[in-house]
Amino acid sequence: MADEKxxxxxxxxxxxxxxxxxxxxxxxxxxxxEGTSKGDNYVGLIYRVTIESIENGEVKKIELxxxxxxINADALLEDNxxxxxFLRFLMLENLTPQGFMMAKSKIMDYxxxxxxxxxxxxxxxxxxxxxxANPMGFEKLKRMQEPLFSQEFAEKKADKDNIGNIVTxxxxxxxxxxxxxxxKHYFERYQRxxxxxxxxxxxxxxxxxxxxxxxxxxxxxxxxxxLFKYDQEKNPCDLRFIDLQICRYASPVLDLIYVLFxxxxxETRSKYFDQVIHEYYETLSKCIERAGYDPKILxxxxxxxxxxxxxxxxxxxMATYTVHIMTxxxxxxxxxxxxxxxxxxxxxxxxxxxxxxxxFKDLVDRNYI
Numbered sequence: 001m002a003d004e005k006x007x008x009x010x011x012x013x014x015x016x017x018x019x020x021x022x023x024x025x026x027x028x029x030x031x032x033x034e035g036t037s038k039g040d041n042y043v044g045l046i047y048r049v050t051i052e053s054i055e056n057g058e059v060k061k062i063e064l065x066x067x068x069x070x071i072n073a074d075a076l077l078e079d080n081x082x083x084x085x086f087l088r089f090l091m092l093e094n095l096t097p098q099g100f101m102m103a104k105s106k107i108m109d110y111x112x113x114x115x116x117x118x119x120x121x122x123x124x125x126x127x128x129x130x131x132x133a134n135p136m137g138f139e140k141l142k143r144m145q146e147p148l149f150s151q152e153f154a155e156k157k158a159d160k161d162n163i164g165n166i167v168t169x170x171x172x173x174x175x176x177x178x179x180x181x182x183x184k185h186y187f188e189r190y191q192r193x194x195x196x197x198x199x200x201x202x203x204x205x206x207x208x209x210x211x212x213x214x215x216x217x218x219x220x221x222x223x224x225x226x227l228f229k230y231d232q233e234k235n236p237c238d239l240r241f242i243d244l245q246i247c248r249y250a251s252p253v254l255d256l257i258y259v260l261f262x263x264x265x266x267e268t269r270s271k272y273f274d275q276v277i278h279e280y281y282e283t284l285s286k287c288i289e290r291a292g293y294d295p296k297i298l299x300x301x302x303x304x305x306x307x308x309x310x311x312x313x314x315x316x317x318m319a320t321y322t323v324h325i326m327t328x329x330x331x332x333x334x335x336x337x338x339x340x341x342x343x344x345x346x347x348x349x350x351x352x353x354x355x356x357x358x359x360f361k362d363l364v365d366r367n368y369i
Contacts, residue, residue, distance in 0.1 A: 007032040025053040063094035100227035121283035124252040127215030128298040147246040149201040157198040193369040204314035210251035219246040253307040257315035266358025312368025327352045
């Protein structure tokens with residue numbers, strides 16, 4: 001975290017005064033500081049808030065996280081429905097006092113990856129349990145609207161002058177550029193995916209195509225949307241998922257491949273891919289069994305394996321947009337997607353270049369695209 005920067009914003013103060021009134025705080029005092037470093041958050045603005053007041057002669061302190069949309073919408077918001085998912089202000093518990101924090105690196109090593117996938121296994125298990133225990137209630141979850149890759153997304157993509165299309169073309173050109181020096185089938189397979197990227201992403205996020213094994217996905221389970229807790233040896237031992245505003249109803253593998261192909265190096269996948277998938281399934285299975293159901297019936301391992309091939313192209317789409325962010329080292333999103341910046345990084349940023357090459361070669365080698 002960068003040095004604390006105090007914020008003075010009348011909108012935020014007005015909202016906080018209204019909140020303090022609802023919980024009957026007397027003469028509250030507010031301290032607002034920026035909640036993230038540059039490059040940590042790309043859609044919303046995050047603030048850490050401390051409210052202090054005197055209640056019954058004692059100091060009462062409340063620690064909160066306040067999230068609001070960017071004042072100036074950028075291309076990312078214009079190109080999809082994310083903006084519609086936000087409240088004007090979202091107030092959350094501050095988990096920092098409990099020891100939870102963002103990982104130091106956006107690229108996950110094995111300990112972070114293993115914990116993340118095991119916890120996703122537990123999250124996904126509750127969908128399978130609910131589907132069996134409360135079928136009527138589960139029907140409501142099945143009616144979730146796709147937050148990103150919807151018909152509206154397709155209509156905007158049909159407009160060649162849409163800013164989102166310009167950015168997409170810029171990003172795909174960079175990826176094709178680095179793949180041009182590899183075996184030609186990598187270039188050709190990615191080009192074939194890109195030629196139909198809109199429909200590919202709509203198909204991959206179609207919950208009906210994953211039935212009867214679709215679950216509620218986190219939807220945006222990258223490193224900065226996970227807060228980790230560490231033990232005395234500095235190993236991650238617990239976590240909390242945050243930023244659930246783009247949950248979707250789809251195959252459970254979407255959350256998994258997003259983490260594996262957008263937040264990990266080729267070396268990590270090569271060493272641990274099969275291991276962390278088994279850890280994910282073992283955690284999911286134990287959770288289902290504790291609820292009195294049979295995971296081999298609700299979600300057979302063979303089906304999980306089939307879903308990787310069937311829906312793996314989702315990872316290619318997400319990596320097209322996000323690998324640039326995962327390796328950006330503090331750049332804001334506009335700078336990250338700037339054409340001159342991208343071209344410079346391809347030439348001079350070895351981590352960025354290796355992540356692009358490794359990610360898309362792995363996607364082709366695994367026959368996901």
